Amino acid sequence: MAVVLPFEPNEPSIEALVGLVKADMDRVNAAILARTGSDVAMIPEVANHLISSGGKRLRPMLTLACAALSGYEGDGHVKLAASVEFMHTATLLHDDVVDESDMRRGKLAARKLWGNEASVLVGDFLLGQAFRMMVEVGSLTCLDILSNAACVIAEGEVMQLSAAKNTETTEDDYLAVIRGKTAELFAAACEVGAVLGQRPKAEQSACRSYGMNLGIAFQLVDDALDYGGSQAKLGKNVGDDFREGKLTLPVILAFRRGDQAERAFWQKCLEKGEADATDLDRAIGLLAKHRAIVDTVERARHYGAIAKDALALFPASKAKDALMEAVDFSLSRAH
């Protein structure tokens, strides 16, 4: 008699990571809740709208897991993990204003409910709180890493602005954008965990490299999903990048591999912003024709492999296993 399995047993999962950091994450979540508090009522309202909307909190989990990997036994990782999540949340609030997004994590974007003003200012407040928590931890090295990340993230976002609507963007240009806007915070989140553990420089660098490459892989899979994932999985609409004229890797590949007529189509849609209702379907057709989604995921696998190799110098441990599987999980989202 055939048994219907409720899940695919070999499917990589984030559960090992979630389980590893469970107790610490409860404390991180408590810190997040406490630090969005303010006498100014609009601040917790706006912040919690986004924070409670079920992000995976992958970044703070990485800080906690890298602290565990490094044998850290103190308390600072909880506040640093909360800082990392606040930096991420601030970026999302500001991104929504920059992208004029209507949706975020399957809910109306804060800017649609409270206006651009509130998104900008509550983002600034969270960034300030992130730095306050870092200061409380008291590690100047961690402060250096995370304040540097704040600059690099903003640089990546500005680069993305300049690249938007520009079909001349190369794969290398694009990689520079996502290293900044996404991967740098993954890298910093991992690095500070190892710094707290006072590991040798080589191990700190290994954690940073793991985070950087995982972050690149993660963003590339996101970009692929934007043209083919389900809305539920994405928490935004399929084709958002297309409508916003974002030159992501799938488009960069299809543009380069296409003929004159196809390039004119991409230019019409993305540079001139003249896409009509049927153009998203045509775009998805062209991406399939040129294997642009498949190859974007292939590129993601490449960075995923680098991330896993970066951890090779650590001996076997539950933390290492969980971090390795987190890479596979990130890649598997593409299926």
Add this chain to the structure above:
Amino acid sequence: MAVVLPFEPNEPSIEALVGLVKADMDRVNAAILARTGSDVAMIPEVANHLISSGGKRLRPMLTLACAALSGYEGDGHVKLAASVEFMHTATLLHDDVVDESDMRRGKLAARKLWGNEASVLVGDFLLGQAFRMMVEVGSLTCLDILSNAACVIAEGEVMQLSAAKNTETTEDDYLAVIRGKTAELFAAACEVGAVLGQRPKAEQSACRSYGMNLGIAFQLVDDALDYGGSQAKLGKNVGDDFREGKLTLPVILAFRRGDQAERAFWQKCLEKGEADATDLDRAIGLLAKHRAIVDTVERARHYGAIAKDALALFPASKAKDALMEAVDFSLSRAH
């Protein structure tokens, strides 16, 4: 024979302060220029548009002067002063998006030239650079003061959002707003100067109190000028606050002192946003009738007096004289 004097010799001036910190300010300006640098060309473009547009740089001068007042002989005050100016610049860039301003310091606002996106992101970059410089100085106490200020500033701005277009705003509500959005950074700028000098806590608090009360006075005079200064002096248009529906102290006083019909007028203009071309003149007339501008400046004098008394525990010095005169100068802008 009568002599025509080219200036009023007893007019208080900012020149003593400017002279006191001249050599240090050259280094601050060099740091500011260096730290707006980025391979991403849009960042220095946007940042320098605002930075080079001739703000007085009062806040960094206060940091330098309070360091001098405290006998500090190190190097950290230069980077902290540049950090303070970057925090201020980031706030201005974000404010322009929040207020939908067209003008800033007599030039087109950055958001009009490069878009809201660039103003948000370059503001974030400058905030990141501010924290990087603070980290380089390495004083956790100063980091604590300035990261706390970043939160309080954002809170003040959000409070202002909630108070905007609301004629029920009291004078106390309004004071809470300007303590946050303006005076906190003045206070922090002064306090970190004294912290660097490792002065006793009482002197650090005195510098903080000086900055806080000077900041309140400064903002109140600004609010008065918005209804009567010259455009050249303001760097923005007379009546901007009125058009944006901002409840500043002059309006709060006139509203409370007015009759039913006058209150209905303020509500129409500020709450419903239905002011027409002649309404600014009527508003200015009502402010005059109720002595609202005169009394706003009177309130500013009150805070200015507290600022000066705060410095009483310091012995006479050039730095003290310059700081005392800076208060009188700030008040004299109202004439």
